[in-house]
Amino acid sequence: MTGPTWKDRLSDAMPEHLAREIDVFEGQIELKKAGKLDDKIFAETRLRRGAYGQRYDNGMRNDGTGQQPLVFPTALTKGPDTMWDAPGMQRIKNPFGKVTAEQMDVMSDLADEYSDSILHVTTRQDIQLHFVHIEDCPDMHRRLAATGITTREACGNSVRNVTACEFSGVCSTEGFDVTPYADAVTQYFLGHPDVQDFGRKFKIAFSGCHDEPCGATTFHDLGAIAEVRDGKRGFRVVVGGGLGAVPVKAKVLSEFCEERELLPLAQAVCRVFARLGEKQSRARARIKFLVQKVGLEEFKKLVAEERSKLRDDPRWTAFLSDLSATDETPIRPGAPLATGDAAFQKWAETNLRPQSQDGYYVATIKMPLGDFTSTQGRVLADLAREYTGDTIRLTIEQNVALRWLSGADAYAFYQRLVDNGMGDAGARTITDIAACPGTDTCKLGISASRGLAGELRKRLKVIEDDLPPEVRALRIKASGCFNSCSQHHAADIGFLGVSRNVGGRKVPHFNVIVGGSFQKNAGEYGLVAGAVPSKAVPKAVEMITQKYTAEREGDESFHDFIERVGKGAIRKLLKPIAKAPAYEDDPSFYSDWRDPREYTIGDLGIGECAGEIVPFVEFGLQAAEQELYEAQELHEKKESAPAAGKAFAAMVTAAKALVRFLDVQCRDDADDVIAQFRTHLFDTKVFFDPYAKGKFANYLLKLHESRSFTNADDEIAHRTLDEAQLFIEAAHACYQRITEASADAAE
Amino acid sequence: MTNPNLAERVQLKFYATDHVPAMDLIPVFHKWITDKVIDDELMIDVADYSHVDKGPGVVLIGHASDYYYDLGEGRPGLKYSRKRGGNADATLNVADAFKRALTACVRLQKESGLSLAFSAQEALFSIQDRLHAPNDDATFDAFKATLEPIAKKALGDVTLTREGDARLGLTIRIRAQGAGSMEDAAARL
């Protein structure tokens, strides 16, 4: 007996083109099962539909004492080294974070049926469902499509979810409502042929103003900030920002781009990126590297040339004739804020923000670690229907906002939240911690960012009322690795997972990054002040915040405080807790937060989080870039010898990545890495540049011999940094040559 | 025409009488994976949602089914959740869910250092399949004949009541008159 199917049930509800696309995807699943589709092609296909792999999907799990095979029912794979039956993650793309009540209901249903009843809000206004099976994806996609959601290009090397401030249209500081523009960009680029051939993902963000943090345009590939000049609407357009191992601030591409020029300008940027962006080495394929490589002025010229070649497209301006199409209509009359009990007052202080429209408020519902249950999702849908209309927005701080809440309803609304476990005060404060999935589910996770964030949150909740206001206002973000998905560079105190060897064992650590700022669209990136063991992080937070309170001058912001005292002072402060105790003295340091297994990085896989299959060697090369970045920071602070030492370490990291890529075993220490590098990459001339020959390799070998970095002065440090930069570039090139040669040989 | 007997995604929750912080279950579930305690199923990972109010708590993630130390409704309990690979025969599928849920409860009761106990007097059964098993009276009536004999066999005399709003999958509260132990209930299946 066969029953009904979602395909039949929803055939009239789905837009035809979405229904067709999903059928095609389902067909590809069948082809893959029949062994008629290549692993890599299928991986890219599912990624473009937002269906990711998760930790352990290579069929191995480290239980703390060793690797354990996970024997899945079929030997089939859904990508290189990715088991078919392994649980994966479905990303649901919600342009500018907008969700209707109906969509919220459906996503909650999907969480119940295909996942574990949890909806996770990401830092890019998506929803993620974890532990889903690939074969359930087409029905999930159909049910989403019936509510107008497509997961197309939720991942993959294309234009990702277009984000925008959750306050767009209701904010008193905005130039104008950016929602219709974000919507137009979303629609225009979805499936557009000019964005299908990128070497990496491309992220676009909109912001309504310059000074508030909501849009975070600074770290986006393309950012558009609303501006009105002489009564005309337009945007300040920035390009080439990004976080990751090498955080870069976006640069101004156009001081004022008129609204009618926004889409063609963005298209020209995409075309330049598609044509000239790096394709082989994914580690250097984001547009920030292209802007750096050609220089901003040349990049602008290229974009202008491209723009001049574009043929007019009516869609560039069609949406301008009805900018109110995305407007929201309140369903209740606006009124002054109701009074309520003390708990309500406390909540209102941090979680309610008055709109530019009198009598209305934006309510931010704080979701711990970005998680809420399907039951809570349905309550949110009900609340939207009863109080605000379809005005739900997901926020980049992993919360949910409901707009157009009448002041008169605020107390009743709040009580419903409390009844359903969502009445936590303190949105946008120190207890509102952002965290990426980290080792919980991400294949690239090095440390337990969620475990850490959960622990910090629990401890800070206990003391939050006693914290000084300047400390309560701080923002904390934690990433499981340097890919920076929590956006930790823009936090007051950020953490990024790293691993360290102590006495022959691995110990989970976090780099502590201080002094970033979410203000001015995430206008300041923090600096690494050193690494501390995971288990010492709560103490680190306590020490840093106490120092801030004790030494703060006047109204000094945390960012200004860090600028004044210097990162060195924080490093010194943390020194007493930077070293993990010996295993025999305290084994708890040798496992991560909320994970009793002895810590290992043996579970690290080939990453899909960063957008596509990332070979491990690229992970190593990115780590080298990160170290070089830290070396540059040290140099800027005139810490010459540490800067030179760090630059040398970066070279060793890059060399190690290549050595291991050649399947040569080597230990972590520099002596062994360099011995293996000499044997397998230098003596064989594999590393040799076609023009410079062994020059760059010699930088490493000579530094290793002379150890000139140990007491480097400013000049030596400078030279070492330059050499490290060239060596890492050469490492990327070498990796590229090897992969190209293998591909040729395979053909 | 919907037919709940075609659905394999069944869930069954037994409530804890003595409960413990959800985080205490994290090492237990990891141990269950390492030691292959559930020897006929592939268990993969442990998901921690203890930070979410009335949420899924701590989940032992498997390939075919999950085991939750569930905090839903604000009432901790062990929830068994079949995801795939169920029996095509609904009766066998439901009986299997009872057996696995009860066995897991008994195991948890025996976990040294946990002091967790469950009641065999009440359970919450649901089908997470809105296509085949919407939460309405017709579906409830159609499914009662499948569920009731198995619930009776395990728990003694029972009353079944449908509950929850129409957006949920079929949701049935099971109340048992007797006061048998989890061990007895498990042994009867």
Ligand code: SF4
């Ligand atoms: S890639 Fe790194 S930063 Fe991103 S989710 Fe994974 S662990 Fe977190």
